[in-house]
Amino acid sequence: MVDTLWVLMTAFLVFWMNAGFGCVESGLCRAKNTTNILAKNFVVFAFSAIAYWIVGFAIMFGDGNSFMGLAGWLVGGADNSPAIGDTYQGVYSSLNWTGVPLLAKFFFQLVFAGTAATIVSGCVAERIHYKSFMVFTLILVGLSYPITGHWIWGGGWLAAMGMRDFAGSTVVHAVGGWSGLAGILVLGPRIGKYKSDGTVQTIPGHSMALVFLGGLILWLGWFGFNPGSTMAADPGAIAHVAMTTNLACCAAIISSTLMAWILLGKPDFSMTVNGALAGLVAITAPCAYVSIMSSAIIGLIAGLIVVLAVIFFDKRKIDDPVGALSVHLVNGMWGTIAVGLFATADAPGGGADGLFNGGGIGSLTAQLVGTFAVGAFAFGVAFIAWSIIKAILGMRVDPEDEMRGLDHSEMGMEAYPVDLTAE
């Protein structure tokens, strides 16, 4: 009873992250594309829900083989949870460890799938066709995300190998990041971002108020994301995870702010917010497995990484308007690897899985193999999917539409029209 309540309340918090992603992304982009960005972030969860309901959840958690699940379509498979004094009987064996009703399991997993999809939105912002993004969402949430998710959380081959990703640094964030990277490469940079003389043009976002609000919404949502991933109201574990999650975020805020201050001369506020998100992404995999002091160190490093990564991607002319790659992809990898470096059996979640680095569970090797295998698959599928979408539907808006803004050409509606004086 308490478990279901906890799982649903934390799922609501994670759902709320949709608002955060929309605010951060639109705030860091220009006013002329704002309606388009907000619309993408609003409908993405609807498309995710349909795709994950019909096929995604079955592929990810249904019984099948070590590559993918093959049972339980339409969340309609047999399931006897909450189990009453019996062994598990059903087709979602990989979720038999949590005693909440099947629909609560589904809903909780759905909000995670939606998060992966919304990460992509930031990468391809300010130049992609609305319809092309929608189609990609269906492919990602219905097929690609569930397959790699199955490998780690669905009893697949990486789980068997001992890879551990508590709340999804790789399963959710890096997968979203790899999918977005493929989109960026197929789309190319925004007009004017990289000048012919080699200099990089900073394109400032239109509202720091939206960035602020979005950053705090995401931070709040992460208290659902990580502590909720216990999928049970175990007091010691959830208090520990809330603590490590918050401390990593706070440490990353301080390190990213100072790093930006030193490197760029000013305490760049967008770096502060991306620093917070970087710390949160990095602690997502190890939050239950590491000590409080380790969480501070993981966050501190995440805050440094994100600033360097933003500079790196710009040097490589990979145009990521909101820094989503630096936050979700790079720090998703860092967090996953950090499990192999910092996990201890003393932590609440660490004890459950046995000794970590000693016993090969969550070993650095397993974490590295998982990081790169998932990356290769997610990037590969996404690259193919984007290429097919480009060939059939088209991918990028016309240059004049990009210049004038997608709100005009794609949406037919400005975000901030001047008051119409009625007469």
Added chain:
Amino acid sequence: MVDTLWVLMTAFLVFWMNAGFGCVESGLCRAKNTTNILAKNFVVFAFSAIAYWIVGFAIMFGDGNSFMGLAGWLVGGADNSPAIGDTYQGVYSSLNWTGVPLLAKFFFQLVFAGTAATIVSGCVAERIHYKSFMVFTLILVGLSYPITGHWIWGGGWLAAMGMRDFAGSTVVHAVGGWSGLAGILVLGPRIGKYKSDGTVQTIPGHSMALVFLGGLILWLGWFGFNPGSTMAADPGAIAHVAMTTNLACCAAIISSTLMAWILLGKPDFSMTVNGALAGLVAITAPCAYVSIMSSAIIGLIAGLIVVLAVIFFDKRKIDDPVGALSVHLVNGMWGTIAVGLFATADAPGGGADGLFNGGGIGSLTAQLVGTFAVGAFAFGVAFIAWSIIKAILGMRVDPEDEMRGLDHSEMGMEAYPVDLTAE
């Protein structure tokens, strides 16, 4: 213990919908009326709380007759909940099925009453006197809303007839909508909305960012609205209701977006958000009584209805600035009727009430009678109330004040003043 926690946490989510209504309404209206709209949405809950505390709750849930409650004023009547091994002893018999403390029952019901009042705000936006809206709120929440609420939730004549409205498609949304429709008819359309040559002038809202944020706040709040209406932490029921609520919303987003795209030529973002709200309103009555597949169908239809309803009201020159009638009134009716069409005894809430369409509980007849009886009463009382307010206080601001904006005349404060350069 868990029940109280669930009821209060979900009540907090519903309370949060006040922010959502304020954001959506102000975002879909013009900047020059924004302070006025936000102020209405802020104070409406204060007036609702006072009116519902003193008289509303007693009329709705107090013991009395089949028309209205007549006991328990000031939430001060006898009550022995949470009951400990005894039969219920108190004057709020219609709420004896939930074991939480009386004040938790009151607070949960209060946030629903506040929702009905805030729906009205959208209908009368951009032309009503601030004070007139406040007075109407007191009448609605203190008298009209509780009476029709008593009929259905308070053990009144519609409950006896077998009408079922799980979380308030009729009790809350349609009642708010009917009250707003009466206000629109008494007020008339905004200046410039309907031209003398018969054409309709679109008056664009001033901030899609507020609309986006408001839409997601409301969607989040609905996870309190519907699952919380169990008023008990029954794992199976709340997981089911969370699932149907979300799926109806997602289906409605897709159908409303595509419908607008086809009919209007662009994927109108305000239609997307109103589609989401339409799906949520429609699933509010049947969420606990219908299958998952039915919830998708109910939502799909709601998304189509809302687009057609917006067009319909404009044709009839009924000026509803934010589409509140199309969302709350029309889809409140649709959702209530959908109980009669889709309810099954298999659903968690369906089983509790016995066989549905077979046993006459929630039958199509009962749902239709309830829909129209409540509509006639709510509209009638509201029309009389608005007319009296118009005669005594005045209803509509002067034309020059409407042109210049209510923020100037009514509030003395612009929403977005240009920075004052201190000197």
Added chain:
Amino acid sequence: MVDTLWVLMTAFLVFWMNAGFGCVESGLCRAKNTTNILAKNFVVFAFSAIAYWIVGFAIMFGDGNSFMGLAGWLVGGADNSPAIGDTYQGVYSSLNWTGVPLLAKFFFQLVFAGTAATIVSGCVAERIHYKSFMVFTLILVGLSYPITGHWIWGGGWLAAMGMRDFAGSTVVHAVGGWSGLAGILVLGPRIGKYKSDGTVQTIPGHSMALVFLGGLILWLGWFGFNPGSTMAADPGAIAHVAMTTNLACCAAIISSTLMAWILLGKPDFSMTVNGALAGLVAITAPCAYVSIMSSAIIGLIAGLIVVLAVIFFDKRKIDDPVGALSVHLVNGMWGTIAVGLFATADAPGGGADGLFNGGGIGSLTAQLVGTFAVGAFAFGVAFIAWSIIKAILGMRVDPEDEMRGLDHSEMGMEAYPVDLTAE
């Protein structure tokens, strides 16, 4: 299990208040300082978390003497909570009454400490150096706040004397207010606020939408702040506290709105929002100890006080850009004193502590001594701290930077840049 869930969920709500403070403060200030204000409100929690983790929590709740705690640094002291059938064994004896894990206690207390720090931000807005605010936050949360907190909540001398402050009208709000007042006095008023001819220049805020949103976020957060301070899921107590908290807020909204309408000629929306916050601050100390009717009276008075206080501070040329002193300091004092006037043993929290005014617990004398002793200490430490910061780091930005806006000089980033037309 339920207790931990309740404590964490309510802590998340209180954490969310950071967003509310940032929105209200930036909304009531000018666009040219918005990035700076938002950044302050974003990083303040990171600095608070580090300071409170390392030293603050130990000073506030660690075993020590009646002046301060001296054990349990880095939240690393011995603790056997949740206790299992034993007496308490550990160094945080003053928190032995709640059975949740130590990290849950810490996290809940941390979000309160962060609130005190963020109150200061509003007082010193639009003229302080970014770095100077950060340093002050470390001193406040690491040293000053925990010491006075120890006196009341940590088993110190005021607790022994019988002073009662349920959720922190004094511990959190007045302490934040006194610290901010010291900052205002050291900083001086903003350029242009008080003219040489003695008139007061109103400097309007740049976004009522942010004020609205922030006000509702804070109201929502208070449902964590007060009901969560039970730190246990006692159904009767939390329902009572939710009720008194909400009713005080609603009463204050009405009284502040009417008061502003009468005194200023218009229903000033910023007064309405500050009225809501005033009511919430005032009910924070007495929420568990007073009757429902008393809560309405306390709120009603708070709404009147806040309007008068805003006028008073302006007369004294104490430039408080957002009204934080009128809300947090003045009503923090009022709420603390109200315990001595209205507390009854019948209330859920009142019974736990024994008879109130009869038994000397929460007596008017104790409340008054606590109010002024804490005020003197908090103000004194803050004044010294600000003075040292001023001498070493500098406190106030250059006049030309203040005129141009802190976003330019301090942050290097405008909040709302005009779209860059790429070419």
